[in-house]
Amino acid sequence: MLVxxxxxxxxxxxxxxxxxxxxxxxxDFKYPGTYNARRDSLDKFWKPCFNxxxxxxxxxxxxxxxxxxxxxxxxxxxxxxxxxxxxxxxIKFRPNNGQLLMVACLWSKWTxxxxxxxxxxxx
Numbered sequence: 001m002l003v004x005x006x007x008x009x010x011x012x013x014x015x016x017x018x019x020x021x022x023x024x025x026x027x028d029f030k031y032p033g034t035y036n037a038r039r040d041s042l043d044k045f046w047k048p049c050f051n052x053x054x055x056x057x058x059x060x061x062x063x064x065x066x067x068x069x070x071x072x073x074x075x076x077x078x079x080x081x082x083x084x085x086x087x088x089x090x091i092k093f094r095p096n097n098g099q100l101l102m103v104a105c106l107w108s109k110w111t112x113x114x115x116x117x118x119x120x121x122x123x
Contacts, residue, residue, distance in 0.1 A: 001055040001107055001121050014055075018122035019110045020048050036064075037106045037122045046122075049106035055121055057103040062093040062123075 001014045017035040019027055031045075042050045068087045095101060107121035 001057060001105065001119075003053070003055045003107065012119055014107060015118065015120040016122075018049070018106060018108050018120045019118055020046070021108045021110050022048065023110070025112070025115070035122050046106055049108055053107045053109075055105040055107045057105050057121070057123055058100045059103055060094065060100055062101055062103060064091045064093065065089070066091060 001012055003010055003012055017028065017032075018037070019025070037046050037049075066089055068089050093101065103123045105121045105123045107119065110118040110120065
């Protein structure tokens with residue numbers, strides 16, 4: 001991840017699935033959605049990171065899981081057979097110009113007594 005530390009750009013290896021500072025280790029299992037910081041939860045669940053620890057991830061493709069009901073009227077795909085409104089749909093984002101996507105991320109440096117420090121992030 002590319003982050004800013006003391007005014008300098010620094011690349012740091014981080015785990016994909018953010019464990020927010022101050023949260024117990026069981027958050028990794030209790031809230032498995034911490035791999036994706038959605039806009040509607042930035043000022044709630046992600047509040048300890050939002051506006052504090054931002055990063056940039058460069059990728060050539062990005063996948064988003066949404067329900068069919070959420071993507072209706074915004075994504076038109078051809079499908080065979082009937083589809084349930086709560087069916088999972090995977091949306092693939094890939095620039096058609098061959099350039100990399102710049103994905104905004106939140107990250108956290110998690111620490112706890114007797115545990116190794118963990119740097120982790122979620123886009």
